Amino acid sequence: MDKQDIFAQIHQLEEQMGMAYADLSALKQRVILLLEENQRLSIENQQLRKVLKEVDEETPVTEVAGTKEPVVPTSGGGIDNLARLYQEGFHICNVYYGHLRTEGDCLFCLSFLKK
Numbered sequence: 001m002d003k004q005d006i007f008a009q010i011h012q013l014e015e016q017m018g019m020a021y022a023d024l025s026a027l028k029q030r031v032i033l034l035l036e037e038n039q040r041l042s043i044e045n046q047q048l049r050k051v052l053k054e055v056d057e058e059t060p061v062t063e064v065a066g067t068k069e070p071v072v073p074t075s076g077g078g079i080d081n082l083a084r085l086y087q088e089g090f091h092i093c094n095v096y097y098g099h100l101r102t103e104g105d106c107l108f109c110l111s112f113l114k115k
C-alpha cells in the first residue's frame with residue numbers, strides 16, 4: 001500500500017465520520033423534539049383529566065362506588081407545577097419556555113424560581 005492509498009483511505013474515513021456525526025446530531029435533535037412534544041402532551045393530558053374530573057364531580061354519581069377508574073390527582077399551585085417542570089428538565093423561563101434543558105441549569109429559570 002503506497003502513501004496515496006493511505007491518504008485516500010484516511011480521507012474516506014474522515015468523510016464517513018463527518019456523515020456519522022451529522023446523523024448523530026440530527027438524531028439528537030429529533031430526540032429533543034420528541035421529549036418536548038411528550039411533555040406538552042403530558043401537560044395537556046393532565047389538564048384534560050382535571051377538566052374531566054370537574055365535569056364528573058358536577059354530574060350526580062349513579063353508578064356503584066369502586067367501578068370508576070381512579071383519576072390521577074392534580075397538583076395545586078402554579079409555581080409548584082413550574083418547579084416540577086424545571087426538575088423534569090424543561091425550561092420555565094420566558095426565554096426558552098417549554099424547551100428541554102440540554103445544558104444543565106438555566107440562570108433565567110433559576111432567577112424566575114427565586115422570585
Ligand SMILES: [Zn+2]
Pocket residue numbers: 091092093095096097106107108109
Ligand atoms: Zn430557562
